[in-house]
Amino acid sequence: MNCTEFLSSLDAGVRAHNAHSQSCTSCTRALQSVIELDRLLAIPVTPHVPREFNDAVLQRIHNRRFLTTLLAEPLVPVAMTLLVIVLWQFRAISTLVMSLTHDMLMVALLGIAIVVLAMPLFLLQTSSLDR
Numbered sequence: 001m002n003c004t005e006f007l008s009s010l011d012a013g014v015r016a017h018n019a020h021s022q023s024c025t026s027c028t029r030a031l032q033s034v035i036e037l038d039r040l041l042a043i044p045v046t047p048h049v050p051r052e053f054n055d056a057v058l059q060r061i062h063n064r065r066f067l068t069t070l071l072a073e074p075l076v077p078v079a080m081t082l083l084v085i086v087l088w089q090f091r092a093i094s095t096l097v098m099s100l101t102h103d104m105l106m107v108a109l110l111g112i113a114i115v116v117l118a119m120p121l122f123l124l125q126t127s128s129l130d131r
């Protein structure tokens, strides 16, 4: 047997000295390296994951899902459009509000109050549906 044949036997999985490797320092070192490599590969490796990692990942998923759900709600684009219109035509709207009678103003304020009070409940419900 020569060096090439011995190294081929290592590649084939043989892990033992023979007459050649006992007389050849290069093949002895190759056998020791392969045995050491086999030992290292046999050690189970479990990555260290910080305890907070799972919670952080789940929180990020929840946040993304919540935002996606919120943006998918049909009322959100309607509310945003209304907001843009109010900001764009604020002067005309404020003139209109000034011309309203007291009763009409109270009805409008009641409607706004209902929407403002309903929004946290809607957000809470959407948030609890995600979990």
Ligand SMILES: [Zn+2]
Pocket: 002, 003, 004, 006, 020, 021, 024, 025, 026, 027
């Ligand atoms: Zn050799």
